[in-house]
Amino acid sequence: MLYQMWLWPEILYHLSEHLTYHELSRLSLVCHAWNNAFAPILWANITLGCQGRCRGHVTGGEGADRTPSLKTLQARASWIRSIAYHGHRDPHQFLLGPQCRYLHSLALRGSIPFNTTATPQFDKAYSDSCRDLIRQNRTTLRHLTLTQMTFNTPKNRIGVPNWSPMRIFAFGKYTDLRTLNVEWCYVYGQHREALWALCGRLEGLTIWGGSVGLPEEVWNRRQLRDKVNAAISSSADDNNNNSAIAGQEITEKWITSKRFPRMVELNISVSERCAEDYLHCIVAQCPRLRRLEWNPRSTTTLFVDLMLEYLTNPKLRATTWPDLECIGRAEIFGQDHLLQLIETWPVGKLLNVNGWLFRATDVMVKRLLDLHSNSLREVDMSLRKEASSWEWMHRFLELCPMLEKVKCQAINxxxxxxxxxxPWVCERLQEWxxxxxxxxxxxxxxxxxxxxxxxxxxxxxxxxxxxxxxxxxxxxxxxxxxxxMGYYGSTRxxxxxxxxxxxxxxxxxxxxxxxxxxxxxxxxxxxxxxxxxxxxxxxxxxxxxxxxxxxxxxxxxxxxxxxxxxxxxxxxxxxxxxxxxxxxxxxxxxxxxxxxxxxxxxxxxxxxx
Incomplete structure (x- = not known):
């Protein structure tokens, strides 16, 4: 009866959840049935580091290092779901064969070696193999990470490959890329246009350092934004129906012209000199944004005022981020600004206040619990060493039924x-x-x-x-x-x-x-x-x-x-x-x-x- 209810592959799959990498590798050699059940799990995540030759390890369980050869990877390419390349020095590292067409995640680190004077054939072989690997997985790939890469191919440089992963996903058909991480990358020319065209399809975007520029039509959108603000202010001051109707029409036009309609999560770290432009041209163009992480270095008065205007103006907030649930790294705001955010944030929308409690006061905590206790899911007070955090944490546990993650240095x-x-009411707690x-x-x-x-x-x-x-x-x-130890005094x-x-x-x-x-x-x-x-x-x-x-x-x-x-x-x-x-x-x-x-x-x- 048990055999009819559970097939052998299903039983082995449940057993694999409790096995280490070393045990999976040994059990996959027992028989063909066990190899077919454990080998796909064993080779699902691959990390390769190329230093003159193909060298890498298979990550799974305890993550023991292995050095699979290119022939070994080609034989198991149909099982690979995630692969990360640390460094690009071997033109044959991407030759995994046509069977590798089920990737869900791809990470590339290091600049593409363009050196037309020394070895032009090496550059072309590397470029072609990398492009073929991405193209044959463009229908299944969901997450792409680019780290420390430069995309700049002037037209006068003959022989240099003129492509990038962004161009494949931005202008190709049948692609469904959802998240993109661009860390310390430098993108120029037509590759920059492809990057922002691709971002219009994404759900998650991370831009950390480097230089990626801004989308086009910046000045036109600035003028349209000024018209919207003027129409909203005039409709708020005057009760004239004509001005209200005009403001509504411009607002509808502003909503339909959003550049990133699918963006849900956004993490941006840029310099102070271009923070305002990124706020208007990128962050404000995401009508479905839910989580926003911003670089705390951008603390200019103009930027803080602009951010507060977007977050605290009800009508502007309704047209910009109506579904925003949290904003991380709120160190750029003062105590008065945070209290204003707490009081103006829509009830039922605030889920995370991890960065808000670092400089919180009793008044802020009281207002936070009065207005948003039924919606809070994450609370982090690990950076506070004052004894008041003990009492605050107990109040959060007693008044917030939706809490899922709690972190505090100590409670009494x-x-x-x-x-x-x-009694504590947060029975849904998952991380303590x-x-x-x-x-x-x-x-x-x-x-x-x-x-x-x-x-x-x-x-x-x-x-x-x-x-x-x-x-x-x-x-x-x-x-x-x-x-x-130092927090509790020398007597302990x-x-x-x-x-x-x-x-x-x-x-x-x-x-x-x-x-x-x-x-x-x-x-x-x-x-x-x-x-x-x-x-x-x-x-x-x-x-x-x-x-x-x-x-x-x-x-x-x-x-x-x-x-x-x-x-x-x-x-x-x-x-x-x-x-x-x-x-x-x-x-x-x-x-x-x-x-x-x-x-x-x-x-x-x-x-x-």
């Missing part, structure tokens, strides 16, 4: 153990990154305990009982980072047991038995508090657990007379690894290293070097 234990404190201060001296007034260990166990059980209500929790980070040491939340069954860990969706857990404890029974309990109840990092450490000297370093107990690591759970032995890695894509990219680059 006292509101957690008091009986008259309201907070250190809970278990020290009784942080109470108001401070407490002096006679039987500290027994009271510690009672408090831990109450904390675990609260955490056990988050059935949707995926990431749980309760670690105590050494960088935060890492050996104080009352300042830690111990993960043990004796202290009530079984209250979190219903968190079956947990994938990553980071906690701080002591070696004497963790038992083998605790490890077995975690493996049994947290069935989706993939990564665990604990503070149970011991001193271990590096080989050949090296320095001592703090590592996790070997027995605990071995027990977790038997159940295919990554238990890092180093004391340093924290969840930010796993969750931050840029940090992962830097680690991958270091491994390649």
């Amino acid at each position: 234990l006292q509101p957690l153990v008091l009986e008259n404190r309201p 990154e907070i250190w809970i201060d278990m020290d009784p001296r942080s109470f108001v007034p401070p407490m002096i305990l006679d039987n500290g260990l027994k009271r510690q166990e009672e408090w831990c059980r109450k904390v675990f009982e609260r955490l056990g209500r988050f059935r949707q929790l995926r990431v749980l980070d309760l670690s105590w980072k050494p960088s935060e 040491t890492r050996k104080e047991t009352l300042a830690l939340l111990h993960f043990s069954l004796r202290t009530g860990l079984d209250e979190m038995s219903k968190l079956s969706k947990l994938k990553e857990v980071y906690f701080q404890g002591q070696q004497t508090m963790l038992r083998r029974s605790d490890v077995r309990w975690m493996v049994k109840h947290w069935i989706n657990l993939e990564v665990i990092q604990g503070g149970s450490f011991s001193e271990k000297r590096e080989p050949f007379g090296g320095k001592k370093k703090k590592v996790w107990d070997f027995e605990y690591c071995r027990m977790f690894e038997q159940h295919h759970i990554r238990a890092s032995s180093e004391f340093g890695p924290y969840p930010s290293d796993y969750l931050n894509p840029k940090q992962l990219a830097r680690l991958a680059e270091a491994d390649d070097e």
Whole structure:
């Protein structure tokens, strides 16, 4: 009966979600059936770094390095879904064959080697192979990343390939590219026209550094924008129906002439001298924009005033960004500006205020909760070290039912153990990154305990009982980072047991038995508090657990007379690894290293070097 319900490939596919890269590579050699099930997963993501020859590694699971040859890649080209090239020095690196036509993501890093004086044939071979690879995947490609590349081909340079990936997707047929990342690229001439023509089809765009210029028809659009502002202001001042009708007609014309009608996410980092032009000609041309990230270096008074005008003017906001949900990196605004944004932001549209709480006041937090508590989904107060953040975070947890991500440097234990404190309503929480201060001296007034260990166990059980209500929790980070030691004063040491939340069954860990969706857990404890029974309990109840990092450490000297370093107990690591759970032995890695894509990219680059 079980065989009729589940086919073998489906069973193997579910098993592959709990296997590491090394285990997948070994199991794919068992038989043809297992190879057909595991090999496509094993070769889905490829990263190649070319330094004189084709060298690369297959990323999957733990990301162990491999050096596949070009013939090996050609034989498995039909399985590749994502490929990244770090450097362009081999003209044959793109010759993956006609079978490689199912790519979803492509990343190119490094300038295309145009050198007509030394080796013109090398340039042509490289260009043709790269262009053929992109063309045969233009119907399936969804994400394109270009890093440190220059596109400038004057007409008087004979023999230089006159093409770019932007031209293929901008003017080609049957393409559905959705996101484009342009980082430290320099685009000139007709390639710049192709770039902005392509952006009219995109849903996500990232421009970070470099020089990409501005779209055409800048002056015409500026004049049209001035007419719209004049019509709106005149209709607001006068009650004349003719002026209102004229303003409405110009506004409709302005909406229909938007350059980027599909853009949803936008991340721009440019210099101050062209910030205003980018705001008018690019950012203001996205009527469906939802998330906006802006470079905090653009802090001129003119730019800040223009941005506030777009965000706080109701009629201009309705024609520019009616669906905007958040604006990141709000350091460019002062406290008065942020309070104005909170009060004028449409109710039910504000989802993320991570950059707003860095310089928040009690008045701002009160107004934020009064107006937008039912819509907030992400709250980040990790940059605040004041004690007021404790009380604020508790208020967010008690009043915001839609919260999904929470991050704070520390919260006080006292509101957690008091009986008259309201319960938390954010049962949809998925990522929790907070250190809970278990020290009784942080109470108001401070407490002096006679039987500290027994009271510690009672408090831990109450904390675990609260955490056990988050059935949707995926990431749980309760670690105590050494960088935060200075915040708590010189009187505290890492050996104080009352300042830690111990993960043990004796202290009530079984209250979190219903968190079956947990994938990553980071906690701080002591070696004497963790038992083998605790490890077995975690493996049994947290069935989706993939990564665990604990503070149970011991001193271990590096080989050949090296320095001592703090590592996790070997027995605990071995027990977790038997159940295919990554238990890092180093004391340093924290969840930010796993969750931050840029940090992962830097680690991958270091491994390649």
